[in-house]
Amino acid sequence: MLYKVETMKNPSSTLDYMFTSSSMIPSYDPYDHLLGIQLVEQLTKNASLIQEMVLDEILNRNSETEYLHGFMKGERDKDLFRKQVPIVDYDKVKPYIERIANGENSNIISGKPIVELFRSSGTSGGQNKLMPSTEEDMDRHIFMNNILNSVINKSVKGLEEGKGMDLFFIMPEFTTPSGLPCRPVLTSMYKRRQFRERYSNFCNMYTSPYAAIICTDNRQGMYTHLLCGLIQRDEVLRVGAIFASAFLRAMKFLEEHWQELCLDIRTGDVSRWVTDTSCREAVLGKIMTGPDAELADVIESECKKHPWEGMIKRLWPKTKFIEVIVTGSMMQYVPLLEFYGGGLPLVSPRYASSECSFGINLRPLDKPCDVAYTLLPNMCYYEFIRVKDEEDGARGKDGNIIADAPVEEVVPLVDVDLGCYYELIVTTFTGLYRYRVGDILQVTGFYNAAPQFKFVRRRDVVLSIDMDKTTEEDLLKAISAAKPLLSQLSILLSDYTSFADISSHPGHYVLFWELIPATMTGTSKELAVLLDRKVLEECCAVVESCLNTVYRRYRSQGTWIGPLEIRVVGNGAFDALMDLCLSRGSSVNQYKTPRCIKSTDAIAVLDEKVVGRYFSQKVPHCNWELYKS
Numbered sequence: 193m194l195y196k197v198e199t200m201k202n203p204s205s206t207l208d209y210m211f212t213s214s215s216m217i218p219s220y221d222p223y224d225h226l227l228g229i230q231l232v233e234q235l236t237k238n239a240s241l242i243q244e245m246v247l248d249e250i251l252n253r254n255s256e257t258e259y260l261h262g263f264m265k266g267e268r269d270k271d272l273f274r275k276q277v278p279i280v281d282y283d284k285v286k287p288y289i290e291r292i293a294n295g296e297n298s299n300i301i302s303g304k305p306i307v308e309l310f311r312s313s314g315t316s317g318g319q320n321k322l323m324p325s326t327e328e329d330m331d332r333h334i335f336m337n338n339i340l341n342s343v344i345n346k347s348v349k350g351l352e353e354g355k356g357m358d359l360f361f362i363m364p365e366f367t368t369p370s371g372l373p374c375r376p377v378l379t380s381m382y383k384r385r386q387f388r389e390r391y392s393n394f395c396n397m398y399t400s401p402y403a404a405i406i407c408t409d410n411r412q413g414m415y416t417h418l419l420c421g422l423i424q425r426d427e428v429l430r431v432g433a434i435f436a437s438a439f440l441r442a443m444k445f446l447e448e449h450w451q452e453l454c455l456d457i458r459t460g461d462v463s464r465w466v467t468d469t470s471c472r473e474a475v476l477g478k479i480m481t482g483p484d485a486e487l488a489d490v491i492e493s494e495c496k497k498h499p500w501e502g503m504i505k506r507l508w509p510k511t512k513f514i515e516v517i518v519t520g521s522m523m524q525y526v527p528l529l530e531f532y533g534g535g536l537p538l539v540s541p542r543y544a545s546s547e548c549s550f551g552i553n554l555r556p557l558d559k560p561c562d563v564a565y566t567l568l569p570n571m572c573y574y575e576f577i578r579v580k581d582e583e584d585g586a587r588g589k590d591g592n593i594i595a596d597a598p599v600e601e602v603v604p605l606v607d608v609d610l611g612c613y614y615e616l617i618v619t620t621f622t623g624l625y626r627y628r629v630g631d632i633l634q635v636t637g638f639y640n641a642a643p644q645f646k647f648v649r650r651r652d653v654v655l656s657i658d659m660d661k662t663t664e665e666d667l668l669k670a671i672s673a674a675k676p677l678l679s680q681l682s683i684l685l686s687d688y689t690s691f692a693d694i695s696s697h698p699g700h701y702v703l704f705w706e707l708i709p710a711t712m713t714g715t716s717k718e719l720a721v722l723l724d725r726k727v728l729e730e731c732c733a734v735v736e737s738c739l740n741t742v743y744r745r746y747r748s749q750g751t752w753i754g755p756l757e758i759r760v761v762g763n764g765a766f767d768a769l770m771d772l773c774l775s776r777g778s779s780v781n782q783y784k785t786p787r788c789i790k791s792t793d794a795i796a797v798l799d800e801k802v803v804g805r806y807f808s809q810k811v812p813h814c815n816w817e818l819y820k821s
Contacts, residue, residue, distance in 0.1 A: 215328045215621065218335070218570075222341070225346065226342075227342075236566065236639050239569040240641060242569040246569065246572065253303040256299070259301045260277070280628065281630075289323075293374070301623035301624075301625075304327070306623070309324060310376065323377075323622075324623040334386055336549040339568070340541050350429070354510060356428070356431070356432070357508065358398055358433070360781060361781050365379060399423075402474075404416040416468075419453055419475060425508050427510075428511055435784055437783055440525055440528055447495075454488045456480075458485050494507055501531055503534070517542065520647045520650075520784075522540075525687075540556075547624060547627065548618055551566050551567040551571075564646050565646075567643070573620075574618060576602065577614060577617060579651075602617070605642070610636075615651055631648075633645035649663050654788065655667065655690055655701055657746070658699075658746055660746050667739075670738035674738075681723065682709060682711075683722055684708050686708045688705050688787070689703075689704050689789050689798070690789070693757070698752055703757070704765070705761065706760075723760060723803075728758055728804065733810040735808075736755075737810075744812040760803050761798055761803065762802075764801070765801035768797050769785070769798060773786075773794075
């Protein structure tokens with residue numbers, strides 16, 4: 193049933209769009225980009241009213257669930273919900289989800305049937321989580337993608353005149369004891385009828401056949417994606433993947449297989465090891481029209497040139513931008529993306545998770561450091577906990593620390609303060625209530641009445657030996673400060689992770705760094721020649737000097753935290769780490785290099801590739817006057 197949102201009319205704005213009464217998803221033509229932009233305007237102008245409607249709908253639908261009834265006794269009052277229902281972590285909702293997975297009725301948490309469980313990548317918080325999903329849930333993910341297309345088409349003209357080389361992949365799925373599919377949210381999306389029909393109806397918009405996306409062998413799928421993209425190189429206007437890490441993995445794959453790809457183009461065939469029948473038939477029957485020696489010569493000529501700087505523009509000369517998420521832990525990959533992109537804009541389009549789709553980037557051509565996401569108010573019900581800064585207080589509107597700011601101040605979407613830091617809390621249509629997503633966001637501005645947020649870090653990803661707590665953001669800033677030293681050696685930092693080594697006393701931080709020659713070529717043996725102990729030891733010292741006050745205080749005492757260590761690993765070490773994570777259920781699409789690892793197997797994988805170990809030779813400065821009572 194559809195109804196017009198007459199209740200949202202006010203003197204300043206009128207919402208003239210139709211919403212489905214059950215999902216709050218506007219009914220509109222997703223290919224009408226002008227209408228999509230107008231819809232963004234109405235959603236953001238009426239953010240507060242839409243949020244209240246979303247919570248009304250969720251309570252009306254789910255008030256009789258076992259979970260909500262335990263706190264509200266069947267009442268549907270929004271104020272009672274905010275007063276009685278607790279804010280919870282995954283550990284509190286996990287037993288309910290496991291009961292549904294084992295065969296109990298969905299009405300434990302949801303008024304509508306749970307039809308599948310979305311499996312998180314496990315690379316942000318260190319564990320795979322299962323998130324409930326109803327039949328209509330995919331409509332929200334698809335709606336946000338449709339809106340994004342409208343926003344990007346507004347910012348970059350002429351995209352309909354060519355194709356996109358989108359590197360999408362699926363992961364194998366399994367079923368729970370009750371028969372529910374359990375898979376990553378993107379795997380679910382790509383296998384859904386809506387996506388399949390759209391991809392088939394508008395296949396002229398993409399270089400890859402649908403078969404490449406749903407190929408269960410990611411290596412064969414990757415080869416097919418790149419082969420099709422190279423064959424249609426003159427039609428490609430945009431390239432991308434979901435996360436920067438997946439796109440860069442494709443570039444590494446291209447470096448290793450370009451000669452084989454050129455041979456296939458030259459002979460008009462597909463390599464024998466690509467055995468997936470659907471991929472072979474799609475390429476040979478629809479995309480590869482026969483041998484093309486001239487095209488193979490052009491690609492071969494470019495790929496032979498070193499370094500590979502600007503290779504994206506050289507192989508796909510009409511490309512307008514690279515579309516990958518580069519915020520949060522993905523920020524590390526910006527230098528490599530800029531190296532390959534040769535000046536192409538990096539478009540970081542969306543903010544989403546396995547729990548729900550949240551927000552979009554309304555200024556897609558902004559630099560990565562300036563990216564902010566506008567949360568769409570019809571996706572779920574948002575709340576925010578004002579959080580303390582790591583250095584003794586909360587950040588005020590001017591960015592300064594407020595020592596006496598309340599820690600557990602919970603505010604709705606439209607009441608957040610500019611410049612302040614918040615932890616995201618969501619209540620979804622599918623059975624999560626006042627759930628802590630674990631992300632820390634900073635308010636950077638407003639678009640109409642809707643706030644815009646910069647992703648800062650994960651709440652629960654930290655390094656710690658004792659009382660010290662080093663966040664993902666702390667670590668990124670410290671490593672970024674040390675990276676310029678590497679230019680003395682003509683090497684680049686390709687990837688990194690860390691762990692707290694407490695096997696000896698005192699414990700110490702260990703950083704795994706994968707370094708590569710600045711020319712982007714060379715073996716691990718050649719890399720070892722470039723390494724200089726003094727420079728790497730100075731990198732250790734710079735990282736330590738940039739960590740927070742608590743770390744430096746404990747480190748300077750000498751007996752609580754030992755010198756920071758950098759273990760340089762050879763080429764391919766982080767590919768091996770990714771392969772390990774994929775073997776344990778992570779998705780290529782959703783994979784993010786974990787910035788802190790605890791698994792002994794993961795540490796062992798990287799330790800096998802170590803080519804050099806370096807320790808800080810300096811004690812970081814600590815202002816002890818701050819600690820005098």
